[in-house]
Amino acid sequence: MQRMRFSLAIFAAAAALTLAGCGEEKKPEPVVSAPPAPPPPMVVKLGHVGPLTGSIAHLGKDNENGVRLAVDEANAKGLTLGGKKVKLELVAEDDQADPKVGTTVAQKLVDAKVVGVIGHLNSGVSIPASAIYNQAGIPMISGSSTNPQLTEQGFKNVFRVVGRDDQQGPAIASYLASQVKPKTVAVIDDATAYGEGLANEVEKTLKAAGVKVLPREKGTDKTADFKAILTKIKGKKPDAVFYGGMDATGGPLLKQGRELGLKAVFAFGDGACTEKMEELAGTAAEGLLCSQAGLPVQAANKKFLDAYKAKFKIDPILYAPFTYDAANLIIESMKKADSPDPAKYLPELAKISYEGASGKIEFDDKGDRKDAEMTIFTMKGGKIEPIAIIKSGKTIKFEDFIKAAETAAPAAAAPAAAAPEAAKAEPAKAAEPAKK
């Protein structure tokens, strides 16, 4: 069979080229068209998965855009691996934020022979999917899954460039405990791996700080009516309400809470830490506290923000800087290993030190980002504004953090801004000034 196909191919004018390509190394895909002039670039596929349909499809698209930007930039610049010109191809899939669909899509990507995956968005989907990538030996970097379990499975190929809920939860909870000083807090989650995981961490930290936590209430990631739950909570008179869930459900929750005359401070996790909250909850969103793993989108480097805006005509929403970095990390480690072979570049990825759009990235043994910052925001006049950065358990006011970053390392600021550019050309050099 195989021989038949080859012998037939000889009659084609381009056959010589095609065969030469085959002989050198295992090629991922037969080349579709073989024009006579330059040898066709080797196609290397990168996968991105996130929900492109469903209630948080806007966040999924945002993630995909981040990856697309990185891929397009790398292609525009030209990439050569193992002496061959390489064209990166993005295979973008929709997991509908559904674990079942997520694993199917993961298998699909493995079958399509992608060399690396950026995703998934939701922790609940990332965790089951990671097992499939692990089996296939394909590196996976999530730009937004914060559930601790993801990197606790002992998989060597799983990374994330955001913080973990057990860092984020304590951050928002300790901010809440120290600044708002509530006596009683009600905790609600959306019964997803993300929401529940985050809510658990918040509850743990609050209890440790001596705050009374009411029995957990739960909605789902599709709930629109929280009135019954909120009415019950109102009867217990909490000083603060924490919700672990996404903005599409968090918005209505907040609005309904205020409609019922609930006076408590509302605090949300990163999934509901978007400007969409102002649209969804209106004036009720004012004063909302929320946290994001990592640094705020505004704090991502200017070059990334401008490039994103220029390409997609909109501003990045939430995790785009992280998925952008994740894609660049894979590209970067492929360059270092000089090979798109996952087995070869994986060790490089594990020990990489890279200055990305979201700051400096290094991984620990588990594949978590080292020393990830957490940011606390508040809704003020319809905009979410960073008010504090929490790093290694310490609360730093946002202005102080920015000031400190500016004064402490004026030299670092400049290379950081030009990081993606410089890092691609000479990764070692770019990383150095940042270390100071």
Next chain:
Amino acid sequence: MDIFLQQIINGLTLGSVYAIVALGYTMVYGIIQLINFAHGELVMIGAMVAFSVINALAGTHLPPVLIVLIGVLAAVPACMLVGYAMERIAYRPLRNAPRLAPLITAIGISIILQHVALLVWSRNPLAFPQIIPFVTFSVGGAIISGVQIAIILISVLMMGALTFMVYRTKLGIAMRATSQNPQVAGLMGIDIDRIISFTFIVGAALAAVAGVMVGTYYGIAHYGMGSLLGMKAFSAAVLGGIGNLAGAMLGGILLGIVEALGAGYIGDLTNNVFGSNYQDVFAFLVLIGVLVFRPSGLLGERVGDRA
């Protein structure tokens, strides 16, 4: 006590919406024994159309109530058209097919409508402009908002109008005749096709109003919002006895109240072994319980299979 009253108000509002949507399921089922799974999507389309209109007019200086009214007036014909087209294109050719065929078609239509909405209105949750001033009234310690009062009143009005139409007008007689025996009704000079189309159109109009109510109440519209709501309303129709108008209304309101009370009290009653995440379980347990003892629903009559 005020908490209990508040939960009843919450449940009543939610239940009114369920009831209105359940009416659409029950009417269609009553007349052609089809569970129109795409009915929930009509609610979504109603909300989406109203969103577009209200959003466009939000900047003008028209009074808010008028803007919402214009939104309703735009959503109703749009949904009527979709409802009519649905019946004409998808269900009518299958009228004499085995019963599974139109059922599967209904599920297909539901998916198609969702994706059309996704293409037209994007995949983002759409925030309804908050134009209606937020007024609240205090009733015995519980808070009821203007929107809630409007939802309950409008629902009651629509239910009344529908009941009047079905039981007191010629068209209603024709509908009931068709539902009892289409062949004989046809022999009596009733245009069956017209009556069935009309039923779909009325159901769609109700769904459109429900869509606008849900949109303004929660302040959010989304292309996937119809399926869960539709499922609940369908359950409400079954609870009340599918095919029975009064049953749909009763079922809807009961389901709403059971859900609200379930979320509010399961935790306290079971000492937090079961939390509010069991509210849906609780609601469906009630449904199953009723169906075990009254398989044809609360108000449904035991009917033999039609010859």
